[in-house]
Amino acid sequence: MTTGVVITGVGAVTARFTGGAAAVSAFLAEPSPVHGAIADAQLTSLLGDGDARRLSRVCQFAVAAGRLALDDARFSADDEVGLVLGTEFGDLRSTVEFADGYLTSGPSGLSALIFPNTVMNTMAAATTIATGARALSLTLNAPTVAGELAIARGAAAIASGRARAVLAGGVDQIDPFLGSMLTDLGAGEERRGEGAVVLVLERASSARERGACVLGEILGAASGALAVRPHGVGRSTRSSVVAGALAAARVETGDLGAVYTSTNGDRHRDEWERRLLDAALGAGHHPRSALRELLGAHAGAGALGVVAAASAARASGRPSLVHGVGRGGSQVALIIGR
Structure with missing residues (x-):
């Protein structure tokens, strides 16, 4: 039995291209390697100065991709729209910064502002607040497959009736500490990248009713x-x-x-x-x-x-x-x- 779940929007934030389905299609038509980090100025232009200052870097990726996906789908999130976000390492940069504060200065070096970013679901929490997707919120943490798994879980949530639509995708950032950690674990050859890609998934019947463009x-x-x-x-x-x-x-x-x-x-x-x-x-x-x-x-x-x-x-x-x-x-x- 097929799921009856379709893709009606996409938001992508990468070092090479940013945007919705049109930007992704242009990249896929002429694919080329995407090296390096996403520029801070690129994130500020997407989010504005307020969110760029308030949110951690990887949260900025997720929030920007979620908003782009909703815009691409011409869709508004509400109490019946959920979020499933996959990540391999979460906000590792904030976690290291928080730990370094303690190791350097003891308890007085612990930052109450950084602490919320050390939990694995910080990107999902920020994106839920920013987009208004107030149904289920789920963070999946798994090496390599977190993004694909998030799409599968999001489709299952819709097929089971738990949500009318779901924002689903993946997000990660490059961190200097990560390379040495992966080498210690035997995966040092893996070339890391960073970015966020979020899809809008919804019931096929709902997409037809509102005349949405179905991507797949x-x-x-x-x-x-x-x-x-x-x-x-x-x-x-x-x-x-x-x-x-x-x-x-x-x-x-x-x-x-x-x-x-x-x-x-x-x-x-x-x-x-x-x-x-x-x-x-x-x-x-x-x-x-x-x-x-x-x-x-x-x-x-x-x-x-x-x-x-x-x-x-x-x-x-x-x-x-x-x-x-x-x-x-x-x-x-x-x-x-x-």
Whole structure:
């Protein structure tokens, strides 16, 4: 049974491009690597001086992307609109700053202003307040797949009747401390990026009633946890996640068009994902693309992959697969239609 959930808007904040569906389409038409950090002036122009001063940097990403998505969908959030936001590391910069205050000056160095940003759901809280999405609010914290997983959970919330619409996507920022931490965990080859991408998901019937432009449909989704040590890479390719997403969408493997993976430069993880997909789809059977190779690894790139998959489905007339697997075993698959 398909979800009956469609994509009607997108907001993207990256170092290379910022905007709604038109900006994303322009990037996908002529993709090029996006290196470096998002400029502070770019954020100020999106948010205004007040929000730019008040919000932490990664919260600025999320709030700007959420507002852009609503504008793109020509949609207003209310008590029936929820938020599901994925992040790999949250506001790590504020957490380090808060801890450094204590380590440097003791209790007197602890900042009451910084403390709220040390919790993992600070970006979701700021975005909920800024956009008026006052139904469920959920933060998903997972390596690599947080953005894709947020889209899957958002679609499930709508399909189950918990929300009329959901803002769903991912956000992360570059932090100097992060590189050394990932090296210690064995993932030092992963090239990090930063940004936020948020989608507006809503019931297909609601979108039709208001005459919304539909960018794509979430035909089916599945997720699971594979057996592997914490932040480790598995050896087994036994998994029912891709098959579960295909079954939910009532799509056969041979009917698939494009496949978007979570390849991110982490060799061991990338090879594991390749073997998982070969086992699920057949070796080399479907062309595979990976936006993280252009954008760097961050949760927003996963959400952008869903938009790219919808664009590919519209162009080919065949449903696309979005797949991700993270160190530690979190796996997600979504089937995206036009």
